[in-house]
Amino acid sequence: MSNRTFTMIKPDATSKGYTGAILDQIIKAGFTVKAMKWIKLSEEQAGLFYDIHRARPFFGELVDFMSSGPIVAAILEKENAVADFRELIGATNPANAAEGTIRKNFAASIGENAVHGSDSDENAVIEGDFFFSKLERF
Ligand code: ATP
Numbered sequence: 001m002s003n004r005t006f007t008m009i010k011p012d013a014t015s016k017g018y019t020g021a022i023l024d025q026i027i028k029a030g031f032t033v034k035a036m037k038w039i040k041l042s043e044e045q046a047g048l049f050y051d052i053h054r055a056r057p058f059f060g061e062l063v064d065f066m067s068s069g070p071i072v073a074a075i076l077e078k079e080n081a082v083a084d085f086r087e088l089i090g091a092t093n094p095a096n097a098a099e100g101t102i103r104k105n106f107a108a109s110i111g112e113n114a115v116h117g118s119d120s121d122e123n124a125v126i127e128g129d130f131f132f133s134k135l136e137r138f
């Protein structure tokens, strides 16, 4: 079990001014920030990041959305980081997200759902490497 995960605060949340409140909830839940950047993805970069979903019907919508505005990308550290962070963000569809989760608090829909969280230790490493060089993580 690794102690790191990767997250993005998605364009819906950054554009609504929720960045600070989401980071505050993440830090209060016990995660420490090991790398962070404010960045806007191109359509090509968003497509590469979500390559695993390329065949899904919502792929075009997902790429358009994820490249529509700035995001915050971050590597987070905590014991049991991947599972604990998925619990903190809640279900993919905010309508099904538990009370008090980040998606319940800040997400509007299954497509525009405020945050990303890695789904495995392996993907946390791949996703962190997608955004950060060795010089940018601590
Ligand atoms: P993420 O990977 O962003 O943390 P997740 O792991 O909860 O989310 P995935 O199944 O990996 O969910 O889907 C990736 C993203 O694709 C979702 O967060 C959402 O933005 C979008 N998505 C998933 N299902 C749908 C859908 N049915 N319609 C529109 N967008 C969707």
Ligand code: MG
Pocket: 117, 119
């Ligand atoms: Mg996912």
